Ligand code: FAD
């Protein structure tokens with residue numbers, strides 16, 4: 001039966017069972033469409049990387065003998081909507097069947113389900129063959145539980161998939177989690193390893209994207225582009241990471257520095273989320289490196305937890321609670337994003353670095369996203385939905401299923417604490433402990449009041465004071481409220497006034 005099979009921009013897995021052997025009656029279609037480039041303002045690198053990856057997969061499939069119809073952004077046949085393009089292709093090939101891999105995003109899932117249901121030909125949705133878990137597996141694990149603690153889920157996954165488990169069915173090393181051995185600040189030694197990503201010149205593609213009128217932000221780095229094109233490149237990058245950076249990943253996973261933007265992180269989220277790499281192979285390689293004594297257990301376990309634990313867990317949260325999840329705003333935060341989210345030009349050195357590298361590289365590591373940008377946003381009371389759109393646009397790895405739970409839930413606590421046991425907020429002290437940002441900052445990390453006071457400090461106390469009703473009964477936050485109790489009403493009022501001044505003049509900070 002003549003069949004059209006749709007491949008989306010984050011379904012770039014050449015090992016999918018669809019491609020086992022070329023079949024004359026199957027036409028694979030990939031489309032560069034304005035409906036996808038424009039639903040949020042994207043970083044230039046994200047658009048280039050996805051188009052380049054799609055083009056590369058199309059080429060690989062063609063070379064392997066498959067039939068491919070590629071609708072490029074400047075193709076005159078391209079109507080820039082999946083539905084209109086599919087109507088055209090189904091008619092063009094006189095297809096009797098339409099198939100697609102389950103989209104990972106709620107919006108697209110709805111759209112393609114509706115489209116398929118309205119067709120007069122047969123339509124099927126198949127698995128993308130990527131994740132460890134099914135979509136509702138996480139919800140099943142937490143069935144009947146009020147709190148969705150990641151660690152509980154993670155242990156079950158370790159056992160179920162036999163990852164870092166001893167012959168006696170216990171976790172290797174006698175512990176499930178070695179986090180307390182990690183979280184060190186980086187003193188500059190060991191050196192940050194070299195970047196193993198291959199370089200490409202995507203200038204032509206970037207010209208085409210610009211000529212099409214697609215709006216974007218951030219540095220394109222089109223002539224010296226470093227995100228992987230395909231699985232082969234992603235594997236080289238992964239192997240380089242395991243050999244050179246993973247041994248130090250655990251110890252320094254929360255560290256930040258003006259001298260090294262990437263430190264010992266793997267930068268594989270783009271390759272993973274576009275499915276060039278499979279999470280099982282990443283986990284298996286990391287476990288093998290540990291078993292071969294090439295990396296310490298603290299690093300291997302810490303890294304595997306991110307992928308087998310957090311990544312699968314947030315996806316389960318997404319599918320259980322969408323579409324409402326994205327609307328949560330438990331603190332009723334309404335402030336617009338400051339202008340400097342789009343330029344990095346703020347006097348706060350930590351924010352300037354975290355946002356600056358996001359604009360420069362379309363990437364920032366977890367602690368920049370959580371404890372610098374997210375922390376400030378929550379303390380200042382930025383609107384979570386606007387912030388969600390910024391995170392979804394700026395990061396190379398941002399797809400809603402992983403970005404939304406991390407932003408709305410983990411970082412902004414906007415869901416009222418389903419995902420995080422307490423808000424991830426801190427004053428300057430934490431940022432100073434984990435980085436070299438505060439030395440040399442325009443602001444004084446110790447001061448709470450006055451023109452030179454670090455904005456995080458007043459905002460921190462004001463946050464707890466103004467959100468008493470939501471937070472005061474949380475046993476994990478006792479300390480902050482005990483300290484507030486010791487302050488005089490005058491000093492609290494002063495902090496509140498300082499916080500109000502920061503909020504009302506936020507563009508100048
Ligand atoms: P490494 O530090 O090397 O970690 C390895 C892998 O673990 C990552 O590639 C990723 O696949 C996985 N991982 C680590 N932490 C998480 C997590 N919290 N949730 C899911 N997977 C995780 N990650 C995304 O992939 N896409 C996003 O859109 C995204 N948005 C985020 C937004 C906020 C506010 C926060 C706090 C975190 C977000 N993360 C997101 C998680 C994390 O910051 C990135 O996965 C990580 O920085 C990617 O860089 P890396 O590959 O070098 O990661």
Ligand code: DLZ
Pocket residue numbers: 007008009010031032033034036037042046047050103104105108399400
């Ligand atoms: C993010 C993105 C962009 C910018 N462009 C395209 C595109 O032109 N064609 C496409 O198929 N996919 C694109 N994507 C990815 C999708 O928007 C979407 O985020 C994922 O498919 C959801 O899982």
Ligand code: SF4
Pocket residue numbers: 347348349350351427428431432437438439441442443444445454455456
């Ligand atoms: Fe950031 Fe405050 Fe430190 Fe400056 S002093 S780098 S604003 S935490």
